[in-house]
Amino acid sequence: MEKITQRNGRRKSMTENHYFCMGCGATIQTENHEEIGYTPTSVLTKMLEQEEPVYCQRCFRLRNYNELQPASLSDDDFLKMLSSIAEEDALVVYVVDLFDLYGSMISGLKRFIGNNPVLFVANKVDLYPKSVNRNRLKNWIERFAKEYGIRPVDTILVSANKRIQIDELLDKINEYRQGKDAYVVGVTNVGKSTLINKLIQSIGGTKDVITTSQFPGTTLGQIDIPFDEESSLIDTPGIIHRHQIAHYLAEKEVKKVLPQKELQPKTFQLNAEQTIFFGGLVRVDYTKGERNSLTFYTPQTIELHRTKLEKADEFYARHNGTILTPPTGDNVKQYPTLHKTVFSVKEKSDIVIAGLGWVTIQKPGTIEVWSPKEVDVIKRPSII
Ligand code: GDP
Numbered sequence: 001m002e003k004i005t006q007r008n009g010r011r012k013s014m015t016e017n018h019y020f021c022m023g024c025g026a027t028i029q030t031e032n033h034e035e036i037g038y039t040p041t042s043v044l045t046k047m048l049e050q051e052e053p054v055y056c057q058r059c060f061r062l063r064n065y066n067e068l069q070p071a072s073l074s075d076d077d078f079l080k081m082l083s084s085i086a087e088e089d090a091l092v093v094y095v096v097d098l099f100d101l102y103g104s105m106i107s108g109l110k111r112f113i114g115n116n117p118v119l120f121v122a123n124k125v126d127l128y129p130k131s132v133n134r135n136r137l138k139n140w141i142e143r144f145a146k147e148y149g150i151r152p153v154d155t156i157l158v159s160a161n162k163r164i165q166i167d168e169l170l171d172k173i174n175e176y177r178q179g180k181d182a183y184v185v186g187v188t189n190v191g192k193s194t195l196i197n198k199l200i201q202s203i204g205g206t207k208d209v210i211t212t213s214q215f216p217g218t219t220l221g222q223i224d225i226p227f228d229e230e231s232s233l234i235d236t237p238g239i240i241h242r243h244q245i246a247h248y249l250a251e252k253e254v255k256k257v258l259p260q261k262e263l264q265p266k267t268f269q270l271n272a273e274q275t276i277f278f279g280g281l282v283r284v285d286y287t288k289g290e291r292n293s294l295t296f297y298t299p300q301t302i303e304l305h306r307t308k309l310e311k312a313d314e315f316y317a318r319h320n321g322t323i324l325t326p327p328t329g330d331n332v333k334q335y336p337t338l339h340k341t342v343f344s345v346k347e348k349s350d351i352v353i354a355g356l357g358w359v360t361i362q363k364p365g366t367i368e369v370w371s372p373k374e375v376d377v378i379k380r381p382s383i384i
Pocket of ligand 1 (some may be wrong): 348
């Protein structure tokens with residue numbers, strides 16, 4: 001066991017020279033601002049000089065400004081943290097990105113959370129055009145969850161950014177948690193921090209949010225937001241998921257592909273043997289079939305380019321990173337090689353490219369999608 005000293009509310013490990021955050025218990029580090037326990041060196045020095053309790057930046061902001069910052073963990077730590085939820089009697093609030101359901105799924109979640117009930121929260125509903133039937137969307141998500149072995153007690157479509165259904169979400173959390181704690185889990189970029197910040201406003205109002213932890217180094221960066229004396233909403237760090245397209249992009253490119261506004265469909269009338277590029281990220285070939293209508297629901301920030309199939313290889317080799325962007329700069333070399341998945345479409349269908357949107361095909365035909373191997377591409381019945 002590590003020996004811990006506590007002075008002025010400050011905890012320090014004596015066996016290794018490091019400090020623990022008074023709020024969440026994470027080991028304080030000054031290297032990586034996206035990982036748990038981050039504190040800028042200047043702030044840490046000041047806290048130590050003034051003999052103040054040490055907080056990581058995330059807890060500091062939450063305590064002082066009622067504002068939560070995202071944090072991420074390694075796979076191992078994340079799974080360790082998740083499995084500790086199995087030992088609790090609590091509600092699991094599972095936040096997923098409606099725009100990237102595949103990239104949002106935590107495989108084996110069921111095993112880690114035990115028999116605790118799951119409330120499925122599908123965020124970013126604001127991206128879906130009004131023409132998309134919300135019930136169909138909900139059915140699709142529930143079918144999807146089931147494939148991953150999750151049978152949520154309920155599913156709710158929300159938008160953290162636009163504050164859609166946030167009070168309803170809080171009502172549902174209160175209904176299903178039955179006075180117990182609620183753990184919020186989700187991979188990075190699903191909008192979990194934005195959502196928790198909106199929930200904090202609803203729960204706390206003007207009340208100060210206090211972060212708490214029992215033992216240093218054991219909480220792995222969890223943050224408690226008290227509902228009342230006995231129970232809390234517990235935020236857990238997100239995990240970077242290798243099935244997310246964001247995983248393959250530089251930070252500023254990620255900003256580009258994460259859509260902020262309602263998707264604007266773009267329709268192309270294509271003959272067989274024509275190709276559409278999504279920047280340099282993905283290529284869609286319409287290889288066989290009658291003249292067809294393909295509608296792309298993708299972030300407006302990614303330009304679509306049309307070429308003839310016979311010229312597509314050359315076009316990509318020549319223009320990837322310039323006309324076809326993102327990727328850009330050095331990341332062109334790091335972006336994975338594109339792999340082909342072939343779909344034979346029999347009736348109006350959507351081909352979903354996880355994290356980048358989807359293409360609706362009106363009539364039968366053959367579509368070949370070229371994308372990084374880890375990024376899921378699947379066919380579903382059209383949701384429009
Ligand atoms: P976290 O990593 O899960 O904590 O995600 P963040 O809260 O940092 O959000 C990741 C990205 O998703 C940011 O670009 C947010 O602006 C965006 N985002 C969060 N909530 C929504 C939402 O309801 N709608 C849309 N369109 N974007 C959202």
